[in-house]
Amino acid sequence: MSLIAEYSTTARPDRRIVEVYDSDAYLGDDEALERSRTQVVAGNGCHLYLHSLQSDIEVQVTIRVWDTPRKPPEDVEGTTPVSLESETGQLVVNQLTFGPAGMMDLPRPGVYEGHAAWSGRDTTAAYHDTCLQSAVDEQWGAEQIGAAWKRCSTAERYTLDLWFVRESEPEAEDEDEDEDEDEGDE
Numbered sequence: 001m002s003l004i005a006e007y008s009t010t011a012r013p014d015r016r017i018v019e020v021y022d023s024d025a026y027l028g029d030d031e032a033l034e035r036s037r038t039q040v041v042a043g044n045g046c047h048l049y050l051h052s053l054q055s056d057i058e059v060q061v062t063i064r065v066w067d068t069p070r071k072p073p074e075d076v077e078g079t080t081p082v083s084l085e086s087e088t089g090q091l092v093v094n095q096l097t098f099g100p101a102g103m104m105d106l107p108r109p110g111v112y113e114g115h116a117a118w119s120g121r122d123t124t125a126a127y128h129d130t131c132l133q134s135a136v137d138e139q140w141g142a143e144q145i146g147a148a149w150k151r152c153s154t155a156e157r158y159t160l161d162l163w164f165v166r167e168s169e170p171e172a173e174d175e176d177e178d179e180d181e182d183e184g185d186e
Contacts, residue, residue: 022091089106111168
């Protein structure tokens with residue numbers, strides 16, 4: 001089993017969320033977003049939500065594409081199966097307020113399956129909470145708080161291990177639209 005492509009970036013989990021989606025899939029999904037709160041990673045097929053327990057310390061997002069299916073890693077806090085369709089062949093790693101943190105070109109457009117894994121989530125959240133309490137107790141300024149975020153000794157990581165399963169199915173045109181267009185031509 002060989003690694004075909006790998007992309008990694010850091011992203012701020014604004015509102016505790018980092019998104020991964022096809023560059024043409026702009027619409028979010030409230031149901032998938034809500035599921036991510038309990039599942040950590042959830043999606044709707046073309047949009048994934050990665051749910052952090054904190055909103056200020058940057059997290060590492062890595063997307064790896066393999067030539068064949070692989071087992072989830074064992075040395076992580078958790079894993080979940082994922083499916084992601086990319087009709088454009090380009091994935092966006094997005095921060096809700098700050099915009100794209102990065103983009104990855106997939107080897108080819110289509111449907112990818114795999115699993116998401118995460119680590120460092122609980123430790124980073126505990127560090128974040130400790131810093132916030134210290135900021136209140138010691139009346140830290142914005143600079144001190146920002147410096148504290150950068151000193152976090154644990155990296156919160158989300159890894160998507162994906163493999164190609166099939167081409168995207170072409171969108172079926174609505175037959176009613178075709179009939180309406182034909183009537184307008186007469």
